[in-house]
Amino acid sequence: xxxxxxxxxxxxxxxxxxxxxxxxxxxxxxxxxxxxxxxxxxxxxxxxxxxxxxxxxxxxxxxxxxxxxxxxxxxxxxxxxxxxxxxxxxxxxxxxxxxxxxxxxxxxxxxxxxxxxxxxxxxxxxxxxxxxxxxxxxxxxxxxxxxxxxxxxxxxxxxxxxxxxxxxxxxxxxxxxxxxxxxxxxxxxxxxxxxxxxxxxxxxxxxxxxxxxxxxxxxxxxxxxxxxxxxxxxxxxxxxxxxxxxxxxxxxxxxxxxxxxxxxxxxxxxxxxxxxxxxxxxxxxxxxxxxxxxxxxxxxxxxxxxxxxxxxxxxxxxxxxxxxxxxxxxxxxxxxxxxxxxxxxxxxxxxxxxxxxxxxxxxxxxxxxxxxxxxxxxxxxxxxxxxxxxxxxxxxxxxxxxxxxxxxxxxxxxxxxxxxxxxxx
Numbered sequence: 001x002x003x004x005x006x007x008x009x010x011x012x013x014x015x016x017x018x019x020x021x022x023x024x025x026x027x028x029x030x031x032x033x034x035x036x037x038x039x040x041x042x043x044x045x046x047x048x049x050x051x052x053x054x055x056x057x058x059x060x061x062x063x064x065x066x067x068x069x070x071x072x073x074x075x076x077x078x079x080x081x082x083x084x085x086x087x088x089x090x091x092x093x094x095x096x097x098x099x100x101x102x103x104x105x106x107x108x109x110x111x112x113x114x115x116x117x118x119x120x121x122x123x124x125x126x127x128x129x130x131x132x133x134x135x136x137x138x139x140x141x142x143x144x145x146x147x148x149x150x151x152x153x154x155x156x157x158x159x160x161x162x163x164x165x166x167x168x169x170x171x172x173x174x175x176x177x178x179x180x181x182x183x184x185x186x187x188x189x190x191x192x193x194x195x196x197x198x199x200x201x202x203x204x205x206x207x208x209x210x211x212x213x214x215x216x217x218x219x220x221x222x223x224x225x226x227x228x229x230x231x232x233x234x235x236x237x238x239x240x241x242x243x244x245x246x247x248x249x250x251x252x253x254x255x256x257x258x259x260x261x262x263x264x265x266x267x268x269x270x271x272x273x274x275x276x277x278x279x280x281x282x283x284x285x286x287x288x289x290x291x292x293x294x295x296x297x298x299x300x301x302x303x304x305x306x307x308x309x310x311x312x313x314x315x316x317x318x319x320x321x322x323x324x325x326x327x328x329x330x331x332x333x334x335x336x337x338x339x340x341x342x343x344x345x346x347x348x349x350x351x352x353x354x355x356x357x358x359x360x361x362x363x364x365x366x367x368x369x370x371x372x373x374x375x376x377x378x379x380x381x382x383x384x385x386x387x388x389x390x391x392x393x394x395x396x397x398x399x400x401x402x403x404x405x406x407x408x409x410x411x412x413x414x415x416x417x418x419x420x421x422x423x424x425x
Contacts, residue, residue, distance in 0.1 A: 015148055020139035023196040024132060028152065030193065031092070032159040033166070034099075034186030038121065039064075040167025041179035042114045049111050061371065063115050067122040068364045075126030076357015077217045080350055083200035084131035091128035092191035095121045099184035103177065117180065121187075130353035133340070137349045139198065142409075145344055149337040150286035157278030157333070164271065221354025230295070230346045231355060233404050234339070235362050240397035241302065241335075242363035246370030247377070247390040248309060254383055259316050270325050277329025285333045293408075294341035299401040301334030306394035313387020345409035 015021045043060060050056040079087060098120040105113040140148050170179040225231045256266045285297070308328035315321045347355045377386055 015140070015144055015151065018139065019196065020135060020198060021148060023193060024135070025151070025155065027088075027092075027190045027193045028155060030186045030190035032155065032163065034095075034183045034190070035121075036159055036163030037167045037170050037179055037186070038118060038183045040164050041171040041176060041183075042118060044168060044171045045111070045114060045176045045179075059115065060118065062368075063119040064122050065364060065368050065371070067119060068126060068360065071123050071126040072357045072360045072364065074218075074357070075123075076130045076353040076355070076360075077221060079127055079130035079134065079353030079357075080217065082127075082131070084134045085194065085197045085200045087131040088128050088197075089191050089194045091124040091131075092187050092194065095124050096184045096187035096191065099180060099187060103180045103184065106180065107177065114176070114180075117183070126357075130356045133344060133356055134349060134352045135197070137344050137347075137352055138201065142345070145341055147286050149340045150282050150333060154279055154282030154286065154333070156336075157275055157282050157329075160275035160278055161272055162275075164268065217354065218357075221351065221358050224347075224351050225355055225358050228346055230342065230404050230407050231359070233400060234342055235359050236400055237298070237302070237397045238339075238359050238362040239366050240393060240400075242366030243370055244306075244309070244390045244394035244397070245363075246367035247374055247393075248387060249367065249371050249374065251374055251378060251383065251386065254378065255312060255321070255387075258383060259313075260318055260321060261316075262318070270322070273322050273325045274329035274332075277326040278332050281330040282333040282337075284330075285337055293405070294338040294345065295401055295404050295407070296338075297334045298338030298342065299398045299405075301331045301338060302394055302398040302401075304328070304331040305335065306391045306398065308391075309394060310388050310391035313384045313391070 039060075046056050046060060099117050102113045102117040136145065136148065167179070170182055174182075225235055252270065253267055256262050256270065260266065305328055308324045311324045312321055312328075315324065343355055343359065344352065374386075
């Protein structure tokens with residue numbers, strides 16, 4: 001049977017003509033506005049309220065990342081049970097409602113409630129994100145999957161450049177009340193846009209779901225990942241990458257002040273360079289998406305990231321550090337796009353939520369643990385040593401991917417479902 005796409009086939013059509021892709025892209029723009037205003041307006045507000053108390057500031061990261069680790073397992077399992085369109089709309093509506101509730105509480109004097117807005121939003125995202133991936137599996141042609149992921153990565157890169165300024169501008173010019181209002185409106189608009197999505201398909205596994213409990217479905221997700229040689233290796237890579245990234249996540253400020261001799265404000269330039277590079281990298285990967293297998297793309301991105309981490313630890317030159325930061329950002333889309341594409345190419349539609357729920361905590365869990373230990377490491381070990389070890393560990397994550405280069409996704413999994421997560425070489 002010929003695999004050449006005809007001019008009118010889904011494989012030959014532009015992603016932007018796909019109603020699902022249009023809708024999710026617009027929705028994601030509103031979500032990114034809400035998230036970045038939330039992150040930086042709340043950061044500025046808490047800093048002012050507590051006179052830059054490190055514990056209060058670090059608590060923002062805890063309430064943002066801890067729910068991802070705790071609720072990802074549960075969210076992925078329920079996402080496989082529930083209708084994805086309805087789940088996404090309800091999650092955005094509830095996020096908006098929680099934000100407006102926080103705004104009312106805040107107006108009556110309880111400023112600590114700003115943590116609650118971040119906490120609830122982070123929890124709900126663990127139910128919404130797997131649903132997006134399920135719909136990608138349903139509505140995007142397999143040949144367009146990696147290109148679609150690249151476009152989303154480019155959008156995230158744009159907001160990495162503009163987002164911090166957007167949040168800080170909103171807080172300094174309009175205050176925390178207006179900023180939180182902007183967050184709520186952004187989440188609400190995202191929910192309204194999602195009504196454009198195609199109607200949910202009636203699940204074929206309703207009877208099975210009715211006979212099973214959530215604990216059994218969670219166990220099925222773990223077994224599914226373990227049976228697949230590709231997903232099993234991907235899980236190990238997730239854990240290793242989370243270990244490496246978490247170790248240096250909170251130490252960037254010390255690179256700026258100790259290694260480069262600059263003030264803490266210089267950190268924003270590193271972030272801007274990284275964001276611009278991610279945008280360019282996302283566009284480049286979009287162009288090469290069909291030519292490079294996702295596991296090769298992932299290994300390449302991790303390898304370059306490992307080299308850049310070690311280099312930034314050793315560097316005392318501002319131009320060299322900026323160049324390494326640019327190179328790191330340039331190849332980061334390879335990591336994100338490779339991971340998401342592999343999950344969707346090697347997972348049956350009815351297991352996408354649970355597989356995402358099993359794999360994501362491996363990264364987030366290790367990252368949160370290492371973020372909490374990074375400050376202790378900094379007291380006892382030199383910055384160069386910490387960055388060097390982190391880079392070496394990251395490189396190990398790339399090396400263990402080599403044995404799965406030979407695998408190709410099963411044609412059965414490239415469609416809707418296939419019965420077994422086995423791969424063919």
